[in-house]
Amino acid sequence: MKELLKNILKGIGVYHPLQSFYRGSIGAAINTYYRFSYAKYKGRGYECNFCHARYGRFVPHYPEKAIENAINKNDVIAGFGKNVFCPSCMSKNRERLVLAVLQNKLSVDEKRILHFSPEKHLYQYISTRASVATVDIMPGFYQSIDKNILQEDATNLGFASESFDMIIANHIMEHIPEDTKAMCEMQRVLKTGGVAILQVPYSEKLNKTIEEPFINNPDRQEELYGQRDHVRIYALKDYVARLEGSGFTVNVLRSDTLKEFLKHAIQERECVVLCYKK
Numbered sequence: 001m002k003e004l005l006k007n008i009l010k011g012i013g014v015y016h017p018l019q020s021f022y023r024g025s026i027g028a029a030i031n032t033y034y035r036f037s038y039a040k041y042k043g044r045g046y047e048c049n050f051c052h053a054r055y056g057r058f059v060p061h062y063p064e065k066a067i068e069n070a071i072n073k074n075d076v077i078a079g080f081g082k083n084v085f086c087p088s089c090m091s092k093n094r095e096r097l098v099l100a101v102l103q104n105k106l107s108v109d110e111k112r113i114l115h116f117s118p119e120k121h122l123y124q125y126i127s128t129r130a131s132v133a134t135v136d137i138m139p140g141f142y143q144s145i146d147k148n149i150l151q152e153d154a155t156n157l158g159f160a161s162e163s164f165d166m167i168i169a170n171h172i173m174e175h176i177p178e179d180t181k182a183m184c185e186m187q188r189v190l191k192t193g194g195v196a197i198l199q200v201p202y203s204e205k206l207n208k209t210i211e212e213p214f215i216n217n218p219d220r221q222e223e224l225y226g227q228r229d230h231v232r233i234y235a236l237k238d239y240v241a242r243l244e245g246s247g248f249t250v251n252v253l254r255s256d257t258l259k260e261f262l263k264h265a266i267q268e269r270e271c272v273v274l275c276y277k278k
């Protein structure tokens with residue numbers, strides 16, 4: 001019954017916009033709850049670089065039982081931990097890390113940016129400083145963030161070569177069966193001299209990426225990769241090799257060079273993958 005309703009809503013094109021609305025309203029309610037319940041932690045410790053609220057602790061987020069094995073056994077750096085959501089604005093640790101890099105190591109001012117599956121806080125930051133095109137394969141899901149979002153398939157982008165100064169794809173590639181095609185497309189539409197920030201969940205414990213690119217079994221995907229719509233867990237070395245094979249010059253900013261950002265409650269040990277077109 002649930003599937004039937006879902007298919008009818010998809011058929012008339014309102015499923016993803018409804019989901020987006022639902023997500024937005026639930027998100028606002030959760031946000032209010034955390035703001036109240038974390039009021040007692042207000043003070044020193046961490047400062048959100050989006051909303052500048054200061055708290056002694058942020059909202060934790062740990063893997064649920066069903067995915068614990070995939071995440072913990074493979075030691076995947078995937079956005080879980082003790083300080084994940086800002087209790088004031090609900091930004092995630094992975095957004096705050098990208099923001100810290102944009103503010104301190106790169107600049108978005110006056111740039112032309114391609115932002116995949118836009119995250120609310122990051123989009124709000126870059127769109128007031130740069131010219132941004134947002135895209136997703138299912139754009140309805142993001143319409144509450146940017147109503148002008150375009151439908152684009154990352155493996156076959158409808159943009160001319162050399163169109164963007166910067167690309168931000170924060171946890172996208174692990175969803176794409178033909179990931180190297182997407183990497184080549186991103187490299188193509190990036191201007192020479194441009195940079196792409198291509199963050200993914202990854203493991204340094206693994207020597208080889210775990211994957212079944214065309215898998216279509218959400219229960220199995222959850223068990224194997226820790227999320228129902230992921231198609232792999234990258235071994236970091238392998239991920240970098242695929243990016244280099246797609247024409248990028250890759251600079252991995254290791255977590256020991258990002259310590260200054262720990263004050264923004266970023267994920268400890270997460271590195272930043274900067275991909276240049278030279």
Ligand SMILES: [Zn+2]
Nearest residue numbers: 048051086089
């Ligand atoms: Zn915040």
